[in-house]
Amino acid sequence: MKLIVISDIHGSNFYMNKMKDRINEENPEKIILLGDLYYHGPRNPLTQEYAPKEVAKTLNSLKDKIIAVKGNCDAEVDQMISEFKIQENYVTLELNGKTFIFTHGHKYNIDNYPDENFDILVYGHFHTGFIKEKDGKIFVNSGSISLPKENTKNSYLIIDDESIYLKDIEGNVIQKIQYKEIGR
Numbered sequence: 001m002k003l004i005v006i007s008d009i010h011g012s013n014f015y016m017n018k019m020k021d022r023i024n025e026e027n028p029e030k031i032i033l034l035g036d037l038y039y040h041g042p043r044n045p046l047t048q049e050y051a052p053k054e055v056a057k058t059l060n061s062l063k064d065k066i067i068a069v070k071g072n073c074d075a076e077v078d079q080m081i082s083e084f085k086i087q088e089n090y091v092t093l094e095l096n097g098k099t100f101i102f103t104h105g106h107k108y109n110i111d112n113y114p115d116e117n118f119d120i121l122v123y124g125h126f127h128t129g130f131i132k133e134k135d136g137k138i139f140v141n142s143g144s145i146s147l148p149k150e151n152t153k154n155s156y157l158i159i160d161d162e163s164i165y166l167k168d169i170e171g172n173v174i175q176k177i178q179y180k181e182i183g184r
């Protein structure tokens with residue numbers, strides 16, 4: 001199983017289109033969206049080629065592959081224009097004997113664990129991509145594809161049967177971890 005994880009698009013049609021190229025190249029079985037899909041958010045500037053309707057159109061064209069969780073900038077009306085379900089809080093997936101939790105990150109992150117048991121917590125929200133280990137668990141931030149902060153890159157994740165890759169918007173590997181090595 002190969003997954004692509006994308007977060008914090010914030011309505012940028014420019015970076016959505018770049019990600020469409022990466023999705024075509026990577027050919028993942030599932031696309032996981034970690035929230036903050038359409039709106040720039042009051043703390044952020046408008047993103048490049050800000051066009052929430054266009055982003056929705058592209059995401060809807062990929063709906064059969066999408067698993068989405070809600071971000072803190074996502075409004076109730078967003079579900080109405082999205083042809084895929086936007087889940088509250090988090091989504092849990094068992095992959096290769098490991099429990100992954102996917103969430104936006106404003107509630108659950110490296111400093112505040114969810115109640116449910118997990119091996120790997122994957123989130124966005126902070127717009128700073130990283131892969132870290134703590135307490136025998138792995139914490140992965142996808143970064144933001146449109147608005148990176150703190151000198152990080154526009155980034156996304158690939159998760160395959162062995163490893164997690166943090167990649168820049170052009171598809172170059174920034175960081176990698178073999179998650180199968182991490183044990184309970």
Ligand SMILES: [Mn+2]
Pocket residue numbers: 036071072073104106125126
């Ligand atoms: Mn957010």
